[in-house]
Amino acid sequence: MKIYCLPDELKSELRKLHGELYRGDGQDTARQIIKDLKNPAKIITVGDIVTFNLLNAGIVPDISFVDDRTKRIPAADHILHGTKHPRFRTITVENPPGILTEGLLHEVSKAMDSDNPVRIFVKGEEDLAALPAIAMAPLSSVVIYGLPDEGAVVVKVTQDKKKEIQSLIDKMKCKEENNGTSDHQR
Numbered sequence: 001m002k003i004y005c006l007p008d009e010l011k012s013e014l015r016k017l018h019g020e021l022y023r024g025d026g027q028d029t030a031r032q033i034i035k036d037l038k039n040p041a042k043i044i045t046v047g048d049i050v051t052f053n054l055l056n057a058g059i060v061p062d063i064s065f066v067d068d069r070t071k072r073i074p075a076a077d078h079i080l081h082g083t084k085h086p087r088f089r090t091i092t093v094e095n096p097p098g099i100l101t102e103g104l105l106h107e108v109s110k111a112m113d114s115d116n117p118v119r120i121f122v123k124g125e126e127d128l129a130a131l132p133a134i135a136m137a138p139l140s141s142v143v144i145y146g147l148p149d150e151g152a153v154v155v156k157v158t159q160d161k162k163k164e165i166q167s168l169i170d171k172m173k174c175k176e177e178n179n180g181t182s183d184h185q186r
Helices: 008-015 026-036 048-056 077-082 102-113 127-136 159-170
Strands: 003-005 020-023 043-046 063-066 089-095 099-101 118-124 142-147 151-156
Touching: 008 159, 020 026, 026 048, 026 151, 043 048, 043 127, 048 063, 048 142, 063 102, 063 127, 089 099, 089 102, 099 102, 099 127, 102 118, 102 127, 127 142, 127 159
Parallel strands: 043 063, 043 142, 063 118, 089 118
Antiparallel strands: 003 099, 020 151, 142 151
16 A cells, blocks of 8 residues: 655655634634635635634635644534535545545545545544645635644645655655655555
């Protein structure tokens, strides 16, 4: 199975903002983001709170990634139920923290081709899903992810941004269990 692992040396790179930070409380932030959206090809959300806030503000994301957790603890009941929508087709995929699994990458790719909204429920952690979402999204899409205690980050998908993020994914290497060496796997 092909997997990508987040090495310690890339963690600081991923903490950098890769888009525009919208500061503030959830509803205010969601309203400001909606006001600034310019007819994107796809709207993709990563995180329970961001997904919840956009749905409450009347925007159904084309793709959402949730894990029923916020800040690594179980999300409140109103958030859990608030990331569901009757238009969503829900897919469940396993993806441990700090890793991008082949299963997650496959579901991201399939969701990009879907004409109906897709909710990808991640058993494990959805944080890194923003990377393949940006790399695979059609140009002019937006990927919105939460930044705990700060607000939400909106990444506008351009050719340059796709290349930048793909190069980060390419640096994610897993150590092979049998010989302990790093091996670039795809």
